[in-house]
Amino acid sequence: MFLRAHNRRKNGKQHRYFSIVENRRIAGLGAKGDHVAQRTVLYLGEINDSQQAAWRKTMDVFDGTGELPRQLALFPDDRPVPPDALNALQVKLSEMKLLRPRSFGDCWLGCWLWRYLQLDRFWRERFEDVRGEVPWEKVLQLLTVHRLIDPGSEYRLHRQWFLGSAMDELLHVDFQAAGKDRLYRCLDRVLAHKDDLFGHLQRRWKDLFAAEYDVLLYDLTSTYFEGLCQDNPKAKHGYSRDGRGDCRQVVIALVVTPQGFPLAYEVLPGNTIDNTTLRDFLRKIEDRYGKARRTWVMDRGIPCEATLAEMRQAGTDYLVGTPRSMLNELEQSLTNLPWQQARQDVRVKLLSQDGEAYVLAQSQARRKKETAMRRRKLRKLWDGLGRLRKNCRDRDRLRERLAVLKHEAGRAAHMVQIQAPAPGQPVNEQTFRYRLKLQEYRQARRRDGSYLLRTTLPPDQPQKLWEQYMVLVEVEAAFRCLKSDLAIRPVYHQLEHRVEAHIFVAFLGYCLTVTLKNLLRPHAPGLTPRSVLETLGTIQMVDVQIPTTDGRCLTMPRHTQPEPQHRMILDKLALSLPPQPPPRITAGQVATSPLRQAQSPEDPTDL
Numbered sequence: 001m002f003l004r005a006h007n008r009r010k011n012g013k014q015h016r017y018f019s020i021v022e023n024r025r026i027a028g029l030g031a032k033g034d035h036v037a038q039r040t041v042l043y044l045g046e047i048n049d050s051q052q053a054a055w056r057k058t059m060d061v062f063d064g065t066g067e068l069p070r071q072l073a074l075f076p077d078d079r080p081v082p083p084d085a086l087n088a089l090q091v092k093l094s095e096m097k098l099l100r101p102r103s104f105g106d107c108w109l110g111c112w113l114w115r116y117l118q119l120d121r122f123w124r125e126r127f128e129d130v131r132g133e134v135p136w137e138k139v140l141q142l143l144t145v146h147r148l149i150d151p152g153s154e155y156r157l158h159r160q161w162f163l164g165s166a167m168d169e170l171l172h173v174d175f176q177a178a179g180k181d182r183l184y185r186c187l188d189r190v191l192a193h194k195d196d197l198f199g200h201l202q203r204r205w206k207d208l209f210a211a212e213y214d215v216l217l218y219d220l221t222s223t224y225f226e227g228l229c230q231d232n233p234k235a236k237h238g239y240s241r242d243g244r245g246d247c248r249q250v251v252i253a254l255v256v257t258p259q260g261f262p263l264a265y266e267v268l269p270g271n272t273i274d275n276t277t278l279r280d281f282l283r284k285i286e287d288r289y290g291k292a293r294r295t296w297v298m299d300r301g302i303p304c305e306a307t308l309a310e311m312r313q314a315g316t317d318y319l320v321g322t323p324r325s326m327l328n329e330l331e332q333s334l335t336n337l338p339w340q341q342a343r344q345d346v347r348v349k350l351l352s353q354d355g356e357a358y359v360l361a362q363s364q365a366r367r368k369k370e371t372a373m374r375r376r377k378l379r380k381l382w383d384g385l386g387r388l389r390k391n392c393r394d395r396d397r398l399r400e401r402l403a404v405l406k407h408e409a410g411r412a413a414h415m416v417q418i419q420a421p422a423p424g425q426p427v428n429e430q431t432f433r434y435r436l437k438l439q440e441y442r443q444a445r446r447r448d449g450s451y452l453l454r455t456t457l458p459p460d461q462p463q464k465l466w467e468q469y470m471v472l473v474e475v476e477a478a479f480r481c482l483k484s485d486l487a488i489r490p491v492y493h494q495l496e497h498r499v500e501a502h503i504f505v506a507f508l509g510y511c512l513t514v515t516l517k518n519l520l521r522p523h524a525p526g527l528t529p530r531s532v533l534e535t536l537g538t539i540q541m542v543d544v545q546i547p548t549t550d551g552r553c554l555t556m557p558r559h560t561q562p563e564p565q566h567r568m569i570l571d572k573l574a575l576s577l578p579p580q581p582p583p584r585i586t587a588g589q590v591a592t593s594p595l596r597q598a599q600s601p602e603d604p605t606d607l
Contacts, residue, residue, distance in 0.1 A: 003019075003020060003021075003093060003096060004018070004019050004020070004021045005017070006018070006019065016046065016048075017046050017047075018044040018045070018046075018047055018093070019040050019041075019042060019044055020041050020042040020098070020544075021038050021040055021041065022039055022041050023036050023037075023038055024036065024037050024038070024039055039561075039563075040561050041561060042098075042542060042544065042558045042560060042561070044544065045057075045059075047074045047075065047076055047091070048073055048079075057073065058071040058072060058073045058087070059071065059582070059583065060582045060583075061554070061582060061583045061584065062582055062583070062584045069582055070087065072087045072089045073085055073086070073087060073088050073089065074089055074090075074091055074554075075089070075090050075091070076090070076091060076093050077092050077093070077094075077549055078093075089550075089585075090548060090549040090550075091547070091548050091554055092546060092547045092549065095546070095547050096544060096545070096546045097544075097545045097546075098542050098543070098544060098545075099542070099543045099545055100542065100543045101540050101541070102164050102165055102166050102540065102541050102542075103149075103165050103166065103537050103540065103541075104165075104166040104169075104539050104540055104541035104559045104560075105536030105537055105538065105539030105540075105559075105562075105566065105577075106149045106534070106537035107145060107165050107166050107167050108559075109532070109533065109536050109575075110144075110145035110148050110512060110533075111141065111145060111167075111170050111171070112575070113512040113515055113516055114141050114144065114145070117204050117511065117512070117515060118200075118204060119141070119200075119508075120137060122196075122197070122200050123136070123137035123140055123141075124137050126193045126196070130189065132182075133176060134173055134176050134177045134182065136186055136189060138173055138177055139177055139182055139183065140190060140505075140508075141171065142157070142167055142171065142177055142178065142183075143157070143187075143505050144505055144508040144509055144512065145167065145512075147487075147505050147506055147508070147509040148509040148512050148513065148533070149165075149533055149537070151485075151486050151487035151506075151509070153492060154180065154183040154187075155180060157178060157183060158178050158179065158183060162175065162177075162178035163175075166541040166557075166559070169541065184498070187497075187498055187501035187505070188497065188498075188501065190501055190504055190505075191500055191501055191504060194504065195288065198263065198264050198288065199288070201261075201262075201511060202263060202289070205261045205515075208515075209259065209261075209518050211257055211259060211261050212257070213263065213289070213292075213294070214293065214294055214295065215294070215295045215297060215468070215471075216255050216256070216257065216263060216285070216294055216295070216296055216297070217256050217257070217258065217297045217298075217471065217474055217475040218254070218255050218278065218296055218297070218298045218302060218475070219253075219254060219298065219299055219475040219476070219479070220251055220252065220253050220268075220272075220277060220302070221251070221479045221482075221483075222238070222240055222241045222250065222252065222270065223242070223249060223250060223483070223488050223489040223490070223491055224242055224248065224249040224489060224490055224491070225247055225248050225250075225490060225491045225494075225499075226247070226491070226492050227492065227494055228248070228494075229499075230494075231494055232248075232495065232496045232499060233269070233496065234250050234267065234268070234270065234496060235248040235249070235250060235269075235270060235499075236248060236249070236250075236269050236270035236271035237249070237270060237271060238251070238270040238271035242483075242489060244490075248270055249270035250267050250268065250270050250491075250499065250503075251267075251268040251269065251270055251272045251277075252265060252266070252267055252268070252503065253265060253277050254475060254479070255281070255285065256474055256475050256478050257474075258471040258474055259514075259518060260474045260477065260478060260514045260518070261514055261518075262478065262507065262511065262514070263289075264285065264288070265503075265507060266281065266284075267500050267503055274301050274302055275302060275303060275304040275307070276304075277302075278302055278304075279307050282296075282307075282311070293315075293317070294316065294317070295317040295319060295457065296311070296316065296317070296319070296320075297318075297319045297320070297468065297471065297472050298319075298320045298321070299320070299321050299472060300320065300322055301323070303318070303320055311456075312456060317455070317456045318455060319454075319455040319457060319465060319468055320453065320454055320455070321451060321452070321453060322358075322451075322453065322454055324447075326452060327360075327450070327451075327452045330351065330353075330358060330360075330452065333351055333353070334351055334358075334360050337349045337351060339362075340462060341463075342462065342463030342466050342467070343463070345363060345364040345365055346362070346363045346364070346463075347361075347362055348360065348361045348362070348462040348463055348466055350462040352459055356454050357454070357456075357458075357459035357462075358452060358453065358454050359452070359453040359454075359455065359459075359462045359465050360450060360451075360452050361451055361452075361453065361466045361469075362450045363449045364449060365449075366448075367449025368449075369449075370448040370449055371445065374411075374412050374444065374448075377408070377409045378415065378416070378436075380408065380409065381405055381406075381408070381409040381413060381416060382416070384401075384405045385405065385416075385418070385434050388401055388402070388405075388432070389427070389428075389429065389432050392427060393426070393427050394427070395420075395421050395423070395425070395427055398421070398427055398432070399420060402418065402420065414437075414440065415436060415437050415440050415444065416435070416437065417435050417436075417437055418434045419433040419434065453466070478510060478514075481510055481514075482506055482507075482510055485513065485529075485530050486506045486509045486510060487506075488502075488506040491503075513529045516529040516532065517529050520532065520572065520573070523572040523573075524569075524572045527569070527572070532569055535565055535566065535569060536566060536569060538563075538566075539559055539560055539562060539566055540559065541557055541558065541559045541560075542557075542558055542559075542560070543555050543556070543557055544556040544557075548585070552585055552586060552587055553585070553586050553587075554584075554585050555583060555585070556580075556583040557580070557581040557583075557584075558580050559577065559580065562577060
C-alpha cells in the first residue's frame with residue numbers, strides 16, 4: 001500500500017486530496033496474462049497547500065484537553081504554513097503508519113440494528129438510575145453485538161474480541177467497557193426487565209413490519225451445561241435434543257410468529273416434560289397480551305389431551321401434529337375419503353369428528369426421503385446380521401453386537417424379527433435366524449410421507465391448514481439460529497441467574513438476527529443474516545497515525561472503502577456507511593496501545 005495525492009482544480013482553486021491505495025494482482029486469461037489493478041483502501045481527504053485563507057480546509061480534532069473538538073488546519077511538512085494561518089498543524093506524511101486493523105462493517109450493522117429496534121433508548125431508561133463509569137446500556141449492547149457476530153464467552157470478549165473490533169469507536173468507549181467484571185455485573189442487571197422487553201419488541205415489530213400475533217408457534221428445545229451446576233436448581237438431567245444425555249440441561253420454551261419474531265420465552269428445569277408446559281404458557285401470554293383470538297401451532301408431544309380439551313372449552317384455536325398411534329386409530333375412517341391436491345407434490349384428506357378436524361397430508365418428496373432412509377438403515381442392519389452369523393461364534397459377543405446394530409437402525413430394527421441363540425447353544429444358522437416382517441414393512445411404506453394434523457379451525461380449506469402447519473419450521477429455525485449462529489450451547493455459567501442472563505443475551509442477539517432477516521426478505525430473500533454479517537465484516541477500520549512537526553501524533557480512525565459486494569448489500573438495506581470518526585491528537589509518537597489499555601486496572605467503584 002502507498003500514499004497517493006490527487007491534485008484537482010475546482011472553481012479556480014487548487015486542491016490536493018490524499019488516499020491510501022493498494023496493488024492487487026489479478027490472474028488473466030489467454031494472451032492478456034496477469035495484471036495489477038489498484039484499489040483505494042482509505043480516503044484521507046484534503047490536506048491544505050499554501051492557499052488563501054478563504055480556501056483553507058479545517059477539521060474537528062480531539063486534542064485530549066477537553067471533551068469538545070477544536071478545528072485545526074492541516075498542512076503537509078513539504079509546504080510552508082501561511083503566516084496568517086490560525087490553529088495550523090504540519091504533518092509528516094512520509095512517516096505515516098497504518099495500525100490496529102479491526103472489523104468494522106459487521107459491528108456497525110449490529111449497532112444500527114440495536115438502534116433500529118430502539119433498544120438503546122429502552123435500556124437507557126431502565127439503567128438511568130444505576131451508577132456506572134461506563135453506561136450499562138452500552139455494556140449490554142457490546143455483549144449482544146458480540147453474541148450476534150462472533151459468539152463466545154465474556155472472558156473471550158474481554159481478552160480478544162473487543163480489541164479486534166471497532167466497538168470502541170462505535171460506542172465511544174474505551175477498554176473499560178469490556179472489563180471482565182463489568183461484563184458479569186451487567187448480566188446481573190438485565191433479567192428484571194425481561195417482561196418489559198417483550199412488550200417493547202412486540203410494539204416495535206408491529207410498527208416496523210406490521211407484525212401480526214393472531215397465529216403463534218410454540219415449541220421447546222434444550223441446552224446443556226459443561227460442569228456439575230450444583231448451585232443451579234434448574235439444571236437437571238432429561239431428554240436432550242442435543243444428544244447430550246450425559247450433561248445437565250435446561251429446557252427453553254419459545255413462542256414466535258410465522259415471520260420468526262419471538263414473542264416470549266421461558267427457561268424451565270431440564271427434566272420438564274413437554275406436555276406439562278403449555279398450560280402455564282397459555283396463561284402467561286393471556287395475562288401479558290390479553291385474551292385475543294389466537295391460533296396456536298404446535299408439534300406433536302407438546303399438548304396433552306386435557307390441555308387441548310381446556311383450549312376447546314375456552315375457545316382457543318389450535319393446529320397440532322399427532323402421534324403415529326392416532327393415525328392407526330383413524331386409518332379406517334380416512335381410507336375411503338378422497339384426496340385433495342394442496343400443492344403439486346402434496347395431497348390432503350379431511351375428516352371432521354368430535355368438534356375437531358383431522359387433516360391427513362402426504363408429501364411425495366418426504367415420502368421418497370423416508371423410504372430411502374429406511375432402505376439404507378435396513379440394508380446396513382441386514383448386512384451386519386449376515387456378517388455376525390458368518391463370523392461371530394461367541395454368544396455374548398453376538399448379543400453385544402446385536403444391540404449396537406439395533407441402535408443404529410432405529411425404528412427400522414422393529415421390521416426385522418431376530419432369533420438369537422439361547423444360553424448354552426452354539427451360534428449357527430439354525431440357532432441364529434432373522435427375517436423381514438413383510439406386513440409391518442409394507443404398512444410403513446404405505447405411510448411414508450404422511451402425517452396427521454388436528455385442529456379446531458374451519459375445515460373448508462385443508463390445503464390452507466397444511467400450509468399453516470408448515471410455518472412451524474420458523475420456530476425450528478429460531479432454535480437452529482440460537483444453537484448454531486449464536487452459540488447458546490454449551491453453557492459454562494454455573495449460577496442460575498447467570499445462566500438465564502446468558503440465554504437472555506442470546507435472545508437479544510436473535511432479535512437482531514430476525515430483524516435483519518425480515519429487512520432482507522422483500523429485497524434479497526436469498527441473503528441470510530449470517531452471510532450479510534460475514535460480508536460486511538470485511539470492511540475494516542484502521543488507525544492512520546501521522547507524526548506532526550511539533551512532536552505529537554495525529555491519529556485518524558478510518559474505515560475502508562466499500563467494494564461492490566458491500567455496496568450491493570447496503571443498497572438492498574437502503575443504508576450508507578457512517579461518516580469517518582474525528583481524528584485525535586496525542587502527545588508523543590505512539591497513541592495509547594490497546595494492549596496497554598487491556599492491562600490497566602479497572603476502577604471497582606462502579607461494579
